[in-house]
């Protein structure tokens with residue numbers, strides 16, 4: 336009797352108007368504020384893309400310098416935050432740690448939780464962009480039992496992050512610029528992707544007026560799932576499980592079997608039905624990193640390339656328009672950079688924070704903004720009388 340449109344998974348419902356990111360899934364186009372992702376990844380750096388997403392235009396040299404300075408200014412986290420980390424079990428998944436610690440920021444930065452004040456919103460935005468690498472590196476260090484490394488603010492964003500992850504007090508650490516560039520590019524490729532599940536989660540959480548730190552924590556929780564940000568971890572685990580090229584047909588057969596829940600992780604996308612433009616750049620980056628590190632015969636890369644070749648020529652995958660997505664190649668690259676699989680989704684969250692923040696700000700500034708409140712089609716029991724437990 337209801338007149339609501341039933342749209343499970345929101346495949347045909349626009350939840351908002353947005354001028355941040357444009358995707359044409361059929362043509363494999365991804366634009367941020369009108370600029371193609373290929374050009375941003377090739378010529379830009381991550382903080383420039385952050386500025387673009389937040390303010391709508393590429394910065395001038397002076398604006399860029401000022402923005403970089405303002406971000407750097409916020410890279411430290413309150414010293415008490417370290418106790419949050421040490422409160423977790425050592426074997427805790429770093430995403431669990433991130434969900435907790437990012438949410439906890441709300442309790443530390445009371446001066447940037449008034450969402451009606453544009454200045455406070457911008458301070459909160461810069462804080463999160465600046466502190467995510469610090470928190471992500473702390474999650475990693477705690478995970479492997481090494482001391483936390485403080486940010487070093489004369490380094491660029493990606494180099495600083497790599498240093499916080501891989502430096503140890505007993506040795507000099509020199510950032511490899513090729514690897515830092517690759518890290519930066521991975522951040523750019525993950526910076527925003529319009530109304531995906533985690534971004535929609537951030538908007539929905541924010542629509543109630545919740546503070547930005549809490550909203551981003553909600554986004555991190557959503558991103559964790561294997562169908563979303565957890566796919567990079569799942570993709571690498573799958574390649575490891577396949578183990579050798581000759582076992583690929585077995586896994587292809589499983590992916591096609593309707594009675595088997597197995598899916599080829601890193602394949603398919605809700606929106607891209609031609610190819611994922613990010614995957615192409617990611618593939619190139621993977622080769623650059625492996626080349627720089629002198630990794631010639633990575634068995635996982637061999638499996639990935641062969642799997643991609645077979646899947647792209649297989650009728651099932653062609654018919655269902657299943658192509659490798661960004662997560663297919665990011666896992667191989669992150670592994671080569673030295674990250675364990677458990678950190679992959681954390682890195683995705685780090686990079687996506689700016690997208691979440693930009694979308695959250697856009698929502699708050701939207702005059703049509705109301706609390707998000709989906710309706711439902713009720714299919715449960717009709718009204719009935721309560722029966723006391725003694726009579727049931």
Ligand code: CMC
Pocket residue numbers: 344531561562563564565566590591597598599600601602603604605606655657660661662
């Ligand atoms: N392997 C095998 N079959 C698949 C796959 C796959 N990876 N993906 C979709 N299919 C099949 C699916 O079984 C279904 O077949 P049928 O029509 O016969 O029932 C058809 O293709 C459509 O699938 P769907 O689940 O209805 O598509 P969706 O748009 O709801 O899901 C997806 C998109 C990305 C969740 C899905 O393709 C998937 O689970 N892929 C693997 C996980 C993954 O790589 N996720 C990362 C996405 S990109 C980064 C991000 O967003 O975080």
